[in-house]
Amino acid sequence: MGQLKSILDTFFFSMFPYITIFTFLLVTIQRYRSKAYTYSSLSSQFLENRQHFWAMVPFHYGIISVLTAHFVWFLVPETVLWWNSVPARLYVMEIAMFIFGLMTLIGLVNIIIRRQTNSMARFVTTKADWLVLGFLMIQIVTGLYTAYFHRWGSSWFAASLAPYLWSVFKLSPDLTYITAMPFMVKAHIVSAYSIILLFPFTRLVHILVLPNPYLWRKPQLVRWNWNRKTIRTTEKNS
Amino acid sequence: MDIRSQISMVFHLDKCIGCHTCSIACKNIWTDRKGTEYMWWNNVETKPGTGFPTRWEDQEKYKGGWELVNGELKLKSTSKVKTVTNIFHNPNMPTMDDYYEPWSYKYKDLFDAPAGDDQPTAKPISMVTGEYMDIEAGPNWDDDLSGSPIYAENDINLDVLSEEQRDQLFAIERLMMFYFPRICNHCVNPSCVASCPSGALYKRGEDGIVLLDQERCRAWRSCISACPYKKTYYNWNTGKSEKCILCFPRVETGQAPACFHSCVGRIRYLGVLLYDADKIEETAKHSDHELVDTQREMILDPFDEDVIRDAKKNGIADSTIKAAQESPVYKFVKDWGIALPPHVEYRTLPMLFYVPPMLPVMSSQEGDSVRSINEEYFPDFEKARTPIKYLAKMFGGGNESHLRYVLKKQSAIRAYRRAVTVGDIDMLNAEKALMEADCHPKEADKIYKLTSLCTFDDRFVIPAAHREEAIEMMKDPLEHKQEAGFGFREAPERGK
Ligand code: HEM
Ligand code: SF4
Ligand code: SF4
Numbered sequence: 001m002g003q004l005k006s007i008l009d010t011f012f013f014s015m016f017p018y019i020t021i022f023t024f025l026l027v028t029i030q031r032y033r034s035k036a037y038t039y040s041s042l043s044s045q046f047l048e049n050r051q052h053f054w055a056m057v058p059f060h061y062g063i064i065s066v067l068t069a070h071f072v073w074f075l076v077p078e079t080v081l082w083w084n085s086v087p088a089r090l091y092v093m094e095i096a097m098f099i100f101g102l103m104t105l106i107g108l109v110n111i112i113i114r115r116q117t118n119s120m121a122r123f124v125t126t127k128a129d130w131l132v133l134g135f136l137m138i139q140i141v142t143g144l145y146t147a148y149f150h151r152w153g154s155s156w157f158a159a160s161l162a163p164y165l166w167s168v169f170k171l172s173p174d175l176t177y178i179t180a181m182p183f184m185v186k187a188h189i190v191s192a193y194s195i196i197l198l199f200p201f202t203r204l205v206h207i208l209v210l211p212n213p214y215l216w217r218k219p220q221l222v223r224w225n226w227n228r229k230t231i232r233t234t235e236k237n238s
Numbered sequence: 239m240d241i242r243s244q245i246s247m248v249f250h251l252d253k254c255i256g257c258h259t260c261s262i263a264c265k266n267i268w269t270d271r272k273g274t275e276y277m278w279w280n281n282v283e284t285k286p287g288t289g290f291p292t293r294w295e296d297q298e299k300y301k302g303g304w305e306l307v308n309g310e311l312k313l314k315s316t317s318k319v320k321t322v323t324n325i326f327h328n329p330n331m332p333t334m335d336d337y338y339e340p341w342s343y344k345y346k347d348l349f350d351a352p353a354g355d356d357q358p359t360a361k362p363i364s365m366v367t368g369e370y371m372d373i374e375a376g377p378n379w380d381d382d383l384s385g386s387p388i389y390a391e392n393d394i395n396l397d398v399l400s401e402e403q404r405d406q407l408f409a410i411e412r413l414m415m416f417y418f419p420r421i422c423n424h425c426v427n428p429s430c431v432a433s434c435p436s437g438a439l440y441k442r443g444e445d446g447i448v449l450l451d452q453e454r455c456r457a458w459r460s461c462i463s464a465c466p467y468k469k470t471y472y473n474w475n476t477g478k479s480e481k482c483i484l485c486f487p488r489v490e491t492g493q494a495p496a497c498f499h500s501c502v503g504r505i506r507y508l509g510v511l512l513y514d515a516d517k518i519e520e521t522a523k524h525s526d527h528e529l530v531d532t533q534r535e536m537i538l539d540p541f542d543e544d545v546i547r548d549a550k551k552n553g554i555a556d557s558t559i560k561a562a563q564e565s566p567v568y569k570f571v572k573d574w575g576i577a578l579p580p581h582v583e584y585r586t587l588p589m590l591f592y593v594p595p596m597l598p599v600m601s602s603q604e605g606d607s608v609r610s611i612n613e614e615y616f617p618d619f620e621k622a623r624t625p626i627k628y629l630a631k632m633f634g635g636g637n638e639s640h641l642r643y644v645l646k647k648q649s650a651i652r653a654y655r656r657a658v659t660v661g662d663i664d665m666l667n668a669e670k671a672l673m674e675a676d677c678h679p680k681e682a683d684k685i686y687k688l689t690s691l692c693t694f695d696d697r698f699v700i701p702a703a704h705r706e707e708a709i710e711m712m713k714d715p716l717e718h719k720q721e722a723g724f725g726f727r728e729a730p731e732r733g734k
Contacts, residue, residue: 036453038733040477043457047366047474049333056326120334123367124474128734202734209456211325211435215318219432220518224443225708 006179012190013164014173020197027200028208041206047120055114059107063136065100066143069093069154074165077158084155093154094147101144108136128202135195142188150182161189240515241538241549243558243701244426244446244589245489245508246567247498248577249419250689251595252648253505256382256417258282260497260506264421267496268483273475275340275365278377279482280497283418285632286393286407287380291336294468295394295581301330302466303429303584304522311522311585313433315463321435330463334474338375340365366474383415390415395631403625414623416595418632419505421497422469422482423580423588424448426513426536427522430481433464438479444704445510446589447484452730455479466584476732490703498698507688509565509699510558511589512538512549522585526635529582536587537572540565561701566688567591574685575676576644578633594633594641596648597622643676650675651682 032039045052073080084090112133115125147153160177167174178186198204264280283289297303301315315330343360351358364371380389386408396404406412424441428448431439438454439461441447450461450470457477461470470481485495493499498506517536524532538545540562549559562568570577570591577591626638626645634640650671657668672682688696709718 035728035731035733037476037478037728037730039456040733041457042477042733043459043472044474045328045331045459046333046462046472049331053327060326119367119369126734205733206456209436211321211437211456211458213437214321214435217437219313220427221431221437221440222443223440225705225711 009175009179012186012193013175013178014168016190016193017168017173020193024196024199028205031200031205032208039205039209040203042124042203044121044124047124048114048118051110051114051118051121055107055110057107058103059111062100062102062104062107066097066104069097069100073154073157074162077162080154080158084152084158090152090155094152097154098144098147101140101147105140105144108133108140112137128198132195132198132202132204135191135198138191139188139195142184142191145184146182146188150185239538239545239548241512241545241552241554242443242446242515243549243554243562244511244513245424245484245700246446246511246565246571246589246591247421247424248507248567248570248591248593250505250507250593251416251418252593253503253689254282254417254419255503256282256284257502258378259500259502260419263496263500264482267485269480271475273473274471274480276334276337276377277471277473277480279469279471280419280421281377283378283420284381284383284390284415285418286390286396286415286628287383287418288389288392288394289380289418290377291332291468292375293392293394294466297466297584299330300332300466300468301463302468303464303586304427305585306523309523311427311519313429313464314466315429316433316460321433321458321460325435325458328459328463331459332462332468334366338377338379339371341371341373344370383413395628398627398631398636399625403627407623407625412623414597416624418592419497420467420469420580421590422448422465422484423467423586423590424484425586425588426515427518427585427587428465429584429586430461430465430470433460434458435460439470442486444708445486445489445701447486447489448481449483449486450479450481452478452480466581466586467588476730478730489700490705492700492702494694494698494700504692504697507566507570507692507697509567510540510562510701511565511567511571512540512545512554512559512562514538518587522587526583527637529585529635530578530637530640533579533582533587534572534575537568539572540568555702555704557704558701561699564699566692566697566699569684569688574647574681576647576685578640578644580633582633582635592633593648594629594644595624596645596652597624597629647675647677647685650677651685654679654682655686 045056083093115121115129115133150156164174164177178189181189195204261278261280261282265278268279269275269277278290281290289295293299294302297314303314304311305314306312316324341362342365344363345360348358348360361370362373363369379385383390391404391408396407399407407414424447426446428439428441430450431441431448434455435458436454436456438451438456440449440451442449455478457472457479459472459479461479461481462468462472470479472479485493485497488495488499494506494508498508513536521532521536522529540546540549540559546559550556567577570593577593579588579591582588626641629641630636630638650668653663654668654672657663657665669679672678677685706715709715712718
């Protein structure tokens with residue numbers, strides 16, 4: 001039993017991450033190069049507009065906040081620990097994150113209801129979509145469970161998970177902290193890796209094509225079929 | 239001056255017979271694929287009517303086009319900040335209900351139905367879900383004023399009229415209507431382009447055609463709201479927006495776009511205009527009433543020496559300048575001033591112009607007898623069945639003087655032509671009327687000829703596209719020639 005557990009741990013926490021990240025990089029790049037056309041958010045707002053708001057808005061605001069927080073915890077764990085050293089600040093962060101988590105959950109439930117109940121939205125839902133929604137559901141439920149029952153996540157994440165993630169990042173996975181983790185936390189991590197694995201094969205690629213240049217580009221765009229700097233000579237085009 | 243060339247269009251509304259041939263030509267070539275069934279890049283509306291999508295002109299609802307805020311041009315539907323906040327859910331987006339749910343019929347039932355007492359029927363099925371459906375609306379449900387109480391009477395342009403005028407308009411003996419064919423206007427200040435977060439929409443430098451790059455579109459849907467004419471459409475199947483491409487593969491090979499080519503009434507004209515791109519913003523910032531004039535000023539005289547010199551400096555080919563000099567559009571818009579932009583108050587500076595329709599003039603009534611011919615051939619437009627105000631809302635940015643000018647000129651030309659061909663009008667009077675309408679016999683003859691006796695080559699003056707130069711920039715043209723013609727290298731399949 002103990003041996004099986006350690007085999008599973010080794011597989012999921014020191015091999016699986018590389019499989020997923022490698023696949024992620026390879027396939028997203030290849031997909032972008034050979035099938036750029038398939039990069040789309042595949043919006044279904046055109047087909048159903050009312051439930052859409054209560055699904056997309058809470059889900060996206062929620063998940064983007066929670067994800068950002070995870071990145072911060074991963075990148076600057078010491079700062080997070082310093083922040084949490086004052087209990088009031090810890091509570092503010094934990095409660096805020098929990099609320100964002102709940103928002104995500106509400107949004108996700110609404111997404112699933114919408115895709116089940118509206119005949120047009122259901123029609124444009126693929127198997128891959130259901131898979132993504134299923135894993136996101138696992139991800140959020142295990143996350144919220146962990147936040148509620150294993151307090152205070154932001155502190156012990158910085159102390160024990162961040163070092164593990166860094167060790168994976170540095171190509172020498174150190175499972176010291178992981179093996180002792182409760183089941184739900186492990187499920188949360190494995191599900192996260194699974195989502196990274198699904199990422200390049202599903203609509204999740206829309207996250208990579210964020211249209212940020214819009215924020216600084218000029219409103220009008222013109223594409224020229226000649227080089228505007230080299231001026232034509234009259235003989236050439238009479 | 240930053241001179242650019244623009245392929246522009248004129249639609250002569252008096253000639254449109256509302257046959258929808260144009261729409262069908264377009265549909266057969268471009269929008270018969272899954273996800274595009276509901277799109278009509280070219281559609282023909284009956285006015286008064288609510289159009290397609292329903293009440294598209296209601297910018298309080300759809301928030302299309304630009305508005306002036308403290309002297310600055312702002313998109314009505316979005317901004318840099320709103321793009322971030324509204325990207326997940328676009329609050330002004332029209333949905334399929336605003337267009338219609340496309341359908342077919344289950345024809346198989348006609349063959350497979352078991353023998354019975356009744357004729358078998360083919361029930362309608364949705365082209366989206368394939369399920370049985372009830373047909374509630376179609377793209378031209380309001381054709382020829384059908385269903386007036388729900389369609390024609392809700393035309394938003396009628397809002398400028400008084401209650402009394404509105405009521406009169408729908409009295410049976412005063413009923414009037416005209417057709418309003420629409421395609422993308424290939425605007426000079428396109429709000430669709432300005433709104434796209436991904437920069438997928440762009441204007442082609444060489445001819446001003448506005449295109450939507452299918453590989454760059456990510457279904458953020460901003461253009462669907464931002465185009466005030468509702469001429470970008472969302473393909474729910476591929477997750478990409480699509481729009482009228484002015485049949486650029488045809489135009490590049492010297493052929494007229496399919497809707498132009500097939501037009502039964504021969505109402506469509508296509509040609510080059512040269513304009514000053516430095517003036518775009520300034521032009522669009524004028525008040526509603528001035529916009530028709532300022533847009534006209536932005537369009538340059540292709541015979542002017544300075545314009546020709548600067549155009550060449552900017553890389554515009556001699557062949558294009560020559561096409562601009564022969565352009566029928568230039569004649570209608572600038573020389574004669576009888577073609578007007580639709581809803582210029584949206585400030586996208588549309589490059590499709592309309593010759594507004596002559597209005598059925600009120601019959602004169604004496605006692606109970608109605609005389610259908612007015613003895614006067616220069617009718618009083620204030621008494622016309624269609625209020626000028628209504629037309630001015632559509633084609634003059636609310637400025638009635640433009641419509642008076644156009645209608646007066648057109649009717650003077652008719653009287654003059656009647657004097658020439660029938661002779662029951664005194665020529666002196668006819669010429670006097672022409673003068674009063676800012677016209678003269680020579681011009682009248684030209685307008686008459688280009689309106690009524692125009693050949694294919696008169697209507698479509700298409701400049702050489704000089705694709706070879708574009709290709710030269712990237713690779714050996716001979717090599718390209720061997721590779722060309724294989725279509726998309728990547729199948730336009732839906733992402734997952
Ligand atoms: C970072 C910026 C993001 C942007 C701009 C964005 C934008 C969008 C848009 C426009 C849609 C289509 C909504 C519609 O149907 O109209 C969408 C759907 C979706 N997004 Fe995002 N998204 C972002 C991040 C994320 C993240 C971080 C996740 C999760 C990890 C995510 C997961 C999803 C899912 C699962 C759907 C499909 C929802 C459904 O089934 O209807 N997105 N997103
Ligand atoms: S009419 Fe055409 S060019 Fe103008 S805003 Fe609409 S889609 Fe863009
Ligand atoms: S084909 Fe020509 S005449 Fe017929 S509806 Fe279209 S624009 Fe009008």
